[in-house]
Amino acid sequence: MSTFSRILFVIAALLVGGIFLYPIWFIKLDAPQFPEGGLVMYIWVNKITGYTEHTLNNINILNHYIGMKKIEPDSIPELKIIPVVLMVIAALALLVAGLKKRSLMIVWVALFIIAGAVGIYDFYTWLYDYGHNLDPRAPIKVPGMSYQPPLLGVKWLLNFRAVSLPYAGSLFAALSILTGMIAIVYDYFFHRKKE
Amino acid sequence: MNINYRLLLLAFPLLAFFSSCSEYAATKSGPQALSGATDAASRTYVPPGSYDEFYLFTSGGFSGQVGVYGLPSGRLFRYIPVFSVDPEKAYGFAEETKPLLNTSHGFIPWDDAHHPKISQTDGIADGRWLFINGNNTPRIARIDLTTFETVETIEVPLSGGNHSSPYLTQGTEYVIAGTRFSVPIPQTDASSKDFADKFKGTLSFIKVDPKTGEMKIHFQVLMPGFDYDLSASGKGVSHGWTFFTSYNTEQQGTLKEIEASQNDKDYVVAINWQKAAELVDGGAGEDMPVTYYHNLMDESTQTAKSEVIKTVKVLDPSKHKGFVYFLPTPKSPHGMDVDPSGEYIVAGGKLSADLAVHSFSKMLKAIENKAIETEVYGIPVLKYEEVLGGTVKQGGLGPLHTEFDDAGNGYTSYFISSEIVKWKVGTWEVLDRIPTYYSIGHLCVPGGDTRKPWGKYVIALNKITKDRYLPTGPELTQSAQLYDITGEKMKLLLDFPTIGEPHYAQAIPANILMDKSKKVYRLDENNHPHVTKSEDQAKVVRKGNEVHVYMTTIRSHFTPDNIEGVKVGDEVYFHVTNLEQDWDVPHGFAVLGAQNSELLIMPGVTRTLKWEPKFVGNFPMYCTDFCSALHQEMQGYVRVSPAGSNTPIKYWTGVDNAPL
Numbered sequence: 001m002s003t004f005s006r007i008l009f010v011i012a013a014l015l016v017g018g019i020f021l022y023p024i025w026f027i028k029l030d031a032p033q034f035p036e037g038g039l040v041m042y043i044w045v046n047k048i049t050g051y052t053e054h055t056l057n058n059i060n061i062l063n064h065y066i067g068m069k070k071i072e073p074d075s076i077p078e079l080k081i082i083p084v085v086l087m088v089i090a091a092l093a094l095l096v097a098g099l100k101k102r103s104l105m106i107v108w109v110a111l112f113i114i115a116g117a118v119g120i121y122d123f124y125t126w127l128y129d130y131g132h133n134l135d136p137r138a139p140i141k142v143p144g145m146s147y148q149p150p151l152l153g154v155k156w157l158l159n160f161r162a163v164s165l166p167y168a169g170s171l172f173a174a175l176s177i178l179t180g181m182i183a184i185v186y187d188y189f190f191h192r193k194k195e
Numbered sequence: 196m197n198i199n200y201r202l203l204l205l206a207f208p209l210l211a212f213f214s215s216c217s218e219y220a221a222t223k224s225g226p227q228a229l230s231g232a233t234d235a236a237s238r239t240y241v242p243p244g245s246y247d248e249f250y251l252f253t254s255g256g257f258s259g260q261v262g263v264y265g266l267p268s269g270r271l272f273r274y275i276p277v278f279s280v281d282p283e284k285a286y287g288f289a290e291e292t293k294p295l296l297n298t299s300h301g302f303i304p305w306d307d308a309h310h311p312k313i314s315q316t317d318g319i320a321d322g323r324w325l326f327i328n329g330n331n332t333p334r335i336a337r338i339d340l341t342t343f344e345t346v347e348t349i350e351v352p353l354s355g356g357n358h359s360s361p362y363l364t365q366g367t368e369y370v371i372a373g374t375r376f377s378v379p380i381p382q383t384d385a386s387s388k389d390f391a392d393k394f395k396g397t398l399s400f401i402k403v404d405p406k407t408g409e410m411k412i413h414f415q416v417l418m419p420g421f422d423y424d425l426s427a428s429g430k431g432v433s434h435g436w437t438f439f440t441s442y443n444t445e446q447q448g449t450l451k452e453i454e455a456s457q458n459d460k461d462y463v464v465a466i467n468w469q470k471a472a473e474l475v476d477g478g479a480g481e482d483m484p485v486t487y488y489h490n491l492m493d494e495s496t497q498t499a500k501s502e503v504i505k506t507v508k509v510l511d512p513s514k515h516k517g518f519v520y521f522l523p524t525p526k527s528p529h530g531m532d533v534d535p536s537g538e539y540i541v542a543g544g545k546l547s548a549d550l551a552v553h554s555f556s557k558m559l560k561a562i563e564n565k566a567i568e569t570e571v572y573g574i575p576v577l578k579y580e581e582v583l584g585g586t587v588k589q590g591g592l593g594p595l596h597t598e599f600d601d602a603g604n605g606y607t608s609y610f611i612s613s614e615i616v617k618w619k620v621g622t623w624e625v626l627d628r629i630p631t632y633y634s635i636g637h638l639c640v641p642g643g644d645t646r647k648p649w650g651k652y653v654i655a656l657n658k659i660t661k662d663r664y665l666p667t668g669p670e671l672t673q674s675a676q677l678y679d680i681t682g683e684k685m686k687l688l689l690d691f692p693t694i695g696e697p698h699y700a701q702a703i704p705a706n707i708l709m710d711k712s713k714k715v716y717r718l719d720e721n722n723h724p725h726v727t728k729s730e731d732q733a734k735v736v737r738k739g740n741e742v743h744v745y746m747t748t749i750r751s752h753f754t755p756d757n758i759e760g761v762k763v764g765d766e767v768y769f770h771v772t773n774l775e776q777d778w779d780v781p782h783g784f785a786v787l788g789a790q791n792s793e794l795l796i797m798p799g800v801t802r803t804l805k806w807e808p809k810f811v812g813n814f815p816m817y818c819t820d821f822c823s824a825l826h827q828e829m830q831g832y833v834r835v836s837p838a839g840s841n842t843p844i845k846y847w848t849g850v851d852n853a854p855l
Contacts, residue, residue, distance in 0.1 A: 036778075054777060058776070140824070
């Protein structure tokens with residue numbers, strides 16, 4: 001394993017740290033009576049916040065009319081698990097750099113991609129649950145209507161135009177994976193001295 | 196020296212002529228139509244969703260309130276209750292706001308508000324607070340311009356008719372208040388036939404805390420019993436001085452329209468308040484026993500408190516020389532205005548055709564040279580010719596008030612000839628004139644009383660509307676008019692109706708205020724003694740015959756929304772906290788048979804309504820402000836049992852939570 005690739009793996013580990021600095025996803029609910037850029041919710045690896053400190057509560061107030069469960073960050077275990085998983089991934093990147101074993105690079109990248117895919121699937125199941133698992137005694141019931149926000153893109157939910165897109169935190173994850181991939185490509189195709 | 200009278204005599208046939216002209220026009224095609232109306236429309240049209248350029252704060256006159264308008268559209272945004280109770284906002288009805296209307300005469304639910312003044316920093320409007328006077332039961336109020344709510348009122352003792360008020364110094368060091376009606380000082384059982392002997396005036400200097408805005412009377416200057424009409428403080432070169440117009444120097448207590456109009460000249464009073472403050476701080480003046488109220492809204496507890504003050508420092512200029520001077524001024528001067536440089540002091544001689552302008556530097560020279568004509572009650576009267584800076588000749592009839600633009604022009608309202616006259620400061624040349632509909636009192640140029648006027652418009656605040664709007668019976672709307680002053684010629688752009696009688700008004704660029712405007716009160720900073728910060732803390736507590744309901748509101752229910760155990764003869768206090776933390780989500784609260792008002796509760800606020808049920812029954816309560824899709828469902832019940840019954844206190848929200 002080349003020194004260059006090892007350096008890239010240290011960088012990949014650092015980039016994992018960047019995921020903590022920004023939200024990984026955002027969901028925006030637009031309606032005419034929310035002129036200040038809609039109601040914006042940010043999903044971080046370890047918390048859920050709103051555009052203002054009151055936004056999340058205001059979303060919950062609106063959601064109770066359709067019987068959606070309250071979004072309570074404290075009751076979402078993933079927000080405690082994901083940070084640990086990411087820290088392990090960062091540690092593994094450093095370990096790969098330390099062990100200097102070329103094939104482990106592939107294992108690490110694969111692991112990260114799988115973890116990311118699992119995370120996105122998990123996010124989807126939460127969205128599905130919020131959108132479908134509604135209180136049958138809700139005041140507003142529209143037959144056949146569910147309120148699952150899109151995972152990616154735009155969808156109309158009654159009077160709201162919901163937009164869901166990755167945010168800066170996800171970019172760090174992608175960059176970290178990309179850095180790992182560059183390290184692999186460099187090592188396998190441009191640096192064939194040993195192994 | 197009877198030229199003014201002759202002019203007045205001349206004016207009446209002229210007035211008659213003009214009014215017959217307008218009658219003619221009215222029968223033909225309504226009131227005089229505006230020429231170039233399309234252009235004016237485009238100048239005042241603010242498209243839907245767009246903002247106005249200026250806020251305009253108008254006094255609500257005898258409504259006791261303040262109107263908030265946008266310019267150039269003339270749209271009314273809000274009125275702020277100040278000296279009069281307002282059942283819509285529960286102002287003076289909710290327990291928290293009642294103390295703001297306390298005075299030494301008891302709870303006074305009304306006053307006559309005249310002069311809104313925006314706080315200044317270094318002579319420029321800063322938009323932190325708006326001060327306004329109550330004329331009838333002398334008071335001054337302060338409105339916080341982040342919340343547009345009245346947060347403080349202070350009674351002015353030893354005063355009657357708090358008219359020359361509240362005029363600010365250029366750094367808002369002081370709010371100034373003069374008495375228009377002199378009274379016996381101290382108040383005694385005296386006859387007004389002894390006016391000259393026993394009746395006196397006071398000019399009050401009320402210190403403003405530069406951080407909190409809190410007012411505190413520093414001292415009062417004891418003056419001869421004249422009518423002190425209006426006031427303006429010096430700025431720039433004249434900072435440190437305040438000027439008042441006076442009339443009734445004849446000192447009569449009856450038929451003043453004749454008796455108080457006899458002297459050819461009354462006085463402008465010049466007070467060196469910096470010197471007066473030094474004297475007081477050095478121990479001068481006497482402590483006079485009085486009783487007055489100071490009422491302050493505590494932002495943290497959201498509750499106003501009244502404090503009774505028993506003494507005031509009074510400074511007598513006949514004993515302490517050198518800080519008060521009289522400047523002779525023609526014919527019962529009314530308006531008192533100082534130009535942006537601070538050099539010229541304009542006194543609107545309301546029964547005159549000419550406008551006398553005193554020069555501050557000449558006044559200082561006259562004082563230095565002892566150019567003293569005489570002394571009145573121990574106060575030196577300076578020689579008229581030695582202080583006069585210039586005269587705006589034959590501008591019109593009945594000059595009242597002057598404001599200034601940013602190009603060295605003065606704009607004076609002429610009541611009798613119903614017009615605005617534009618003139619050049621320094622040359623006193625009349626540049627333009629334009630009629631007002633009708634009988635203009637005050638006028639306002641944005642920043643026109645400050646060191647840095649924004650100019651652009653002049654707003655006429657008229658006393659009479661007659662045929663300008665659709666008639667509404669004998670009582671017609673009050674009105675303001677907007678004129679463009681950007682060109683050489685003034686141009687009428689817009690008429691718009693106003694509440695009360697708009698005496699004075701002040702305008703400030705919207706961008707100074709709008710970003711500071713508060714959206715919600717933070718619930719976590721609510722330290723109201725009866726706050727309920729979450730639904731699980733809601734409760735009902737009996738204390739003797741008082742029942743305290745700790746209630747919350749959130750879209751779309753009350754907690755609790757059902758209450759039992761209240762009895763006829765109880766005093767029920769609903770302490771309602773609005774748990775919302777979103778912009779523009781107030782909730783209302785009303786209960787059947789309440790003898791006061793509703794509550795209108797802003798997000799994060801706690802308000803208390805007292806309710807004394809008279810009958811046995813089960814009475815609905817509901818949210819009055821359409822808050823949400825389920826607003827109609829936001830209601831509940833209070834069961835009232837007979838006096839002496841033993842229905843236990845119970846309360847709940849939701850079928851599942853109802854007690855067995």
